[in-house]
Amino acid sequence: MVLALKQIQIDRLARIVRWLLAVVLVIWLARVLADSVLLWMAGPQQTPTVDPSMLRLTAINNEQGGALSPAEIERWKLFGIPPEQAPEQRAVDAPETRLRLELLGLFQNSTAEMARAIIAEQGKDAELFRPGDKVPGNAELVEVLGDRVILRRQGQLETLRLKEPELSGTVSASAPPPRRRSQPVVQESQPEPAQLLPDGDPAQQRAMIIQQLALEPVTEGAAEGYRITAGAPAAMLSSVGLRPGDQILSVNGHPLGEEQGDISALQEAMASGSASIEVQRGSRRFTVNYPP
Template sequence: MDAITHFWQQHQQRLATLTAMLLVILMMMAIVDTTVFVLDNLDPMHAPEQTEVQKPAVRSSPRVNISELNLFGRAGSVAAPKTVDAPKTKLSLELLGVFNSDNPDDSAAVVSQKNKEGELYHIGDRLPGNATLDSVHDDHILIKRGSRLEKLVFSEEVFSAAATRTNTTRNVPPRASRSSGSSSHLGQIRSRITEREGMSSSPRPTNSAGNTLRQYVETHRDAITADPAGTLANLGVSPIESGSSKGYKLDASNDVLTKAGLKQGDVILSVNGKAVGDAAKDSALVEQALAQKRVRVEVRRDTRRFFLTVPIP
């Protein structure tokens, strides 16, 4: 103990200085550790705030492709008709005519109860038998009874006698009050269409259009095969070509064609979906139409285009 006291007294000044230096070093290390700890814990808190504040400043405005905005609507998009496998309806209804539009919601059909006059129905209208018209197709319509879809097709009698006219531009008749007192309600509908389009002077398809076409073909079958161009000339029809468009122009009125709904000046562009204009090749379409028992003709009248569909018995 005395030795320690003696050592302390001898080196007191040096020990005090050394102790002070150690304390200073420890204090500096503590300060540095504390500073590093604080900085490490403060940076994560401030970083998100800086990011959030800076995001609006650095975020670039989205680029808009004007061509993709379809400012004037979408052109040329025509939905493909969906095929529905529905059972035939058991309601006592008869399909007399269909009016197909490029807009399915604007299509309509003429339907009658057995032994009664036909009435015009648009999509969504209620039919006899507590059914509604769901959709219109070339050779049938779909009706809805509750949640069940049923099909109503042309009867054999109507299919072999009635000429159904389809206009894909705008000859679907507007909603109008239903009238009676005429022997043919379907004729009234067609007459109303003609008046709406300013075509009251143009002939309308008659019930014998299909029969007339078949009789003419059977009578002139050999001439159609041997001299198709001459046969067309006898009908008052001549081939025309305008640019890339071909067809046949009706130069003079003809009973066979006017009964089908054509008029002088009309241009036939296609038959049953096939472009026409070459008499030698187009003669084969006659036999195809007879086999299909229906001819669908694309017609250009002035600036309008429409389709005529004529069943052939």
């Protein structure tokens, strides 16, 4: 009997607990529902901030039904902003230098650092210079142009123009002509710029190089190369490892000895800034690369 009474009390207590739990759950759900309704009715409490660096697109309302014009699309910079190109720097026109120098040859290149100039102090051997090198007379080579070079001396820019060739056509080094003084350049006598080739007249440059390097053809009128004679500048020969008596057979695969092959080799070497020189010394053949 006692056990029956205890079981009845336990069942009654369990029903009370379940009822309390149900009431609490209903109250919690009602609270959540009320908060959701209030939040939906009130809306956000603050306007979200927009990072000004972020790209924003504005709606376009026009008569074409919202079509985008090319100008609008271009203003979006979808592919970024291209870097600004630095303006091309060219040396300003400078007065003629008073240094006792002669410009004997030029090797232009699209890369300014690869350009070269053959400069000689009057009465001395010629040497090869690049932009930034010191030249005789306490001057610095600044830039190599098509028909002249720009020097800097005591902070001032000066012009050294290409020495006019003394011979034209085929040049023989058997009897080199005497050195003559450079004539002053008269501005009125110069041809119009449209009549000048970008890198100078190749035929004149060929004749000048043959003369100044004291080259003589191995066989006159044949593409058998040139022989270096004793009158060649020693400094230039030592820079590429050559010596008098060597025969220069080809440059960059172009046989030397005829005008057309010589000009092709000269133009390719000036465009690339480098040369592969095939040389014969006695019975031995080898290749010299310039720059080394």
